Amino acid sequence: MSLDHILLGLLREPRSGYDLKAVFDRTVNHFWPAELSQVYRILKRLESEGKLASRVEPSSKGPDRRVYSLTRMGRRVLRDWLSSKPLVDDERYTYLAQVFFMAELNDLEATTRFIEELRRKRVDQLETLREIERVQLSSVGGSADGLSDDQFHQYLTLRTGINTMTARIAWCDETLKRIRRRSRAKRDNGENTRRRIR
Amino acid sequence: MSLDHILLGLLREPRSGYDLKAVFDRTVNHFWPAELSQVYRILKRLESEGKLASRVEPSSKGPDRRVYSLTRMGRRVLRDWLSSKPLVDDERYTYLAQVFFMAELNDLEATTRFIEELRRKRVDQLETLREIERVQLSSVGGSADGLSDDQFHQYLTLRTGINTMTARIAWCDETLKRIRRRSRAKRDNGENTRRRIR
């Protein structure tokens, strides 16, 4: 149901589905990616539920646009959702499932390569977030103090992305260290064993 | 497709759906929760795809059990998946969507209460993870060095949970601080404005 509310939130200004998708990609994408097809379906349903109203407008460029705006009911639903408790979702991480079973490969170097590759992806993601942060802060003079209330709340969501991404990179580093320590211990142990056997 | 592979992973020892669910809840639950109904459906499909084989056994307690085990193909599929690149999923956070639009309430104290409530949930989750860590480490003498290869990889997934949860709690604290700073600035500013108006 959350995409519903995100769309209501973004529609505090009237927009078309196509516009909405563009705004989406620039703003909430980092914690809620969405496909255009899904956006259109939900807009339609929200209108049938009375939370949105739409009118068709000619476009300056390309075909007619269907522009949606909040109804009184839509705004009420949005505010009720904002006033509710923090909604914490289940989280699923495929790559952790891979790590969990990776002993099956019986190859600590494979695990190392895996973590290194993951680290690269995470560094990329962090850089993207930091870039957005830079743009956002520079538009208000470089300090978070200059943000409007709206911008401030949006900025907070960016900060948590940066925080967790940093923690994940730290986990990669911690993990690589643990693997090295383990490999060392194994090698030493192996040598001792061999020596004893001879 | 990940639940598929997780089940294959857990089935390195033959088990029934019911057993599997119990193991699930004790082990991979923190990064991949699953419902029993879903487990049964996927086991059935994996068997029809030739990745699992099953036989019915009488139970010591209750009705007959259908015990699944890996086929050669199942093991190959598991190993291929483990050998592939880290699979990083989209992440969706409803509570961040709430924060993102929360300026609509025009009430920084509401945001404060929201973050405090969230912090409490996160502290609970962290405590759960730490408890699992304690149990796991104490079973091998308190140090990660005593873990088997399998246990070691499993322990790593626990560590990332602990890391990110800690980062999220830090974000709550950082956020509460930012809000206080902002409220102070607003109050001071408001007083100045009022004074100037009079």
Add this chain to the structure above:
DNA sequence: TGAATCATGTAACTGGTTACATGATTGT
């Protein structure tokens, strides 16, 4: 005797993705 646990499964629904269909306008 009745609750808890063991055990397997189906059906209806939900929220998402990918692929496809259609077509106008703008700039090279």
Add this chain to the structure above:
DNA sequence: ACAATCATGTAACCAGTTACATGATTCA
């Protein structure tokens, strides 16, 4: 002429949840 962008939508599929049906065994 053709690619890029603007613009809206449908259909098929997929992975998950919730609710329900069924029934055996064990223990208080």
